[in-house]
Amino acid sequence: TVEAYGSEMPINQVATLGAPEPRMLTVQVWDRSNVKAVERAIRESALGLNPASDGQLIRVPIPELSEERRTELARVAHRYAEQARVAVRNVRRDGMDKLKRMERAGDLSQDEQHLWSEEVQELTDRFVKEIDSAVEVKESEIMQV
Incomplete structure (x- = not known):
């Protein structure tokens, strides 16, 4: 969940998720003011992911499983x-x-x-x-x- 508009929301209610490659997810945030919150939510999740943002599009590389x-x-x-x-x-x-x-x-x-x-x-x-x-x-x- 993402802290957006003063409440906790599922990520799919503030962004579009995609998988252009097998080991890459993209998160297209609809409102630029929520990009940092979405990025922080992904980073702080227990999934061990490290998102990278270019302003509106967040790329999330999926690491190989240990x-x-x-x-x-x-x-x-x-x-x-x-x-x-x-x-x-x-x-x-x-x-x-x-x-x-x-x-x-x-x-x-x-x-x-x-x-x-x-x-x-x-x-x-x-x-x-x-x-x-x-x-x-x-x-x-x-x-x-």
């Missing part, structure tokens, strides 16, 4: 994957609880409850495997130099 930064990003990907696994397991738990309530209420027979429980477990296993494979792919992309 091995340490790649490892850190891989850990972030693993954290997101774990959050996704927990969310899937929570949905599984809720589904199993609902099936048990339906059986107790007489809406499902014990056999039907067992069949549906197996189906819920199979879906859970499938989605956890998809999460695992997605995070493996992402980790290999991140670690690739």
Whole structure:
């Protein structure tokens, strides 16, 4: 966010962002009075970027990722994957609880409850495997130099 017009604003509300090259971002600030604020916001972000301004256009070179930064990003990907696994397991738990309530209420027979429980477990296993494979792919992309 950028301190502009007396309040915090997302950068895309005060400038146009572009990527003319794979390792370069450009920030075209609409109001010249906000150029310094946008430049400062980019520099002070936790991204490790060093913007250069020519008055209205800010160029932001994207540095190569260090091995340490790649490892850190891989850990972030693993954290997101774990959050996704927990969310899937929570949905599984809720589904199993609902099936048990339906059986107790007489809406499902014990056999039907067992069949549906197996189906819920199979879906859970499938989605956890998809999460695992997605995070493996992402980790290999991140670690690739």
